[in-house]
Amino acid sequence: MNLLEQKIVAEGKVLSDSVLKVDSFLNHQIDPKLMKYIGEEFARLFADAGITKILTIESSGIAPSVMAGLSLGVPVVFARKRKSLTLVDNLYSAKVHSFTKNETNEISVSNSYLSEDDVVFVIDDFLANGQAALGLIDIVKQADATLAGVGIVIEKGFQDGGKLIRDQGIRVESLAIIDSLSAGKVTFKEGTTI
Template identity: 50%
Template sequence: MEKLKQRILEQSSILSSDVLRMDAIINHQVDPKLTMEMGQEFAKKFAEYGITKVITIESSGIPAAFATAYELGVPLVFARRKKTLIADPDAYIERVPSFTKGMVTDIMVSKEFLSSEDKLLFIDDIIANGDAARGLIKIIERSGATLAGMGVVVEKSFQSGGRMLREQGIKVEALVKIASLDNGKIKFE
């Protein structure tokens, strides 16, 4: 998506050779029009896969996942990062490290929202090392649902996450791939 690349160049900042801050685009502020265009792109890429639900991880993945679910006409399920008083005690739970947050958290999905009948499309904002993705994929596998593929808004292809998932046979579609953040410059693939 050329429009997304342009916005990344204009509104993001490089914090290190590994970290790109995109708060003005997808992680803190959300442009509804651009986000709906992202959803349309993902829906096109996975239109023939018989998706029954879109799944993501709280919180930055929710806008793009919502737009995708809307375009596909299916429900959106998201893995929670915090247990609440009303959380389902019968949930799938995985402990996952977060590259950008620099901490380990639990993600959980209520068992009532996933079944062996589901064909899931996993949408996320960014893939770096793929730790959170691996955790959600374990939950999907334990539920008996089928993972049709994964769409990511931004893949940092200089890190191993996307490559590792593809090596496992998972279809990963990125709207934008960043090859490098070296020397304070964004280099797209």
């Protein structure tokens, strides 16, 4: 098991067969040292991809993305989930449905920070049904930028988001892939240890 998988086993809370709560180190409390490890892993995996920019979504995608951006030496752009008064015109946007929160948000990115010259690395904390990642990928397309791939901290391998995105020929690297949350136990997919 890698450091992330060890942390999931030690601190993750299995709330149901489909819900894993990792509020102690990723989604509410953040472990900066673990984020550094995650950022460095993403940077290592995509070292040769010519990345110029990381695109993520607020809020839980920000910490791993900033650490990856530090390692890769590139800026991070985070999509906002709704408009603020100081960020209105010239937006790329996409609709994203969250099954966890049971709501649909419009996510948006200013066109000042993504262009056709960019090679974009999309990062998110979780990949389940893939809605957030697909929204971010759509924004990369709107900018006519090149998509280098998708980096995921924790993928729920038993949901269809990973397959949906990989079937489009997009490279997806997940640092932990969970095969099952049955019986209150986390089982990882074989061969995910890095």
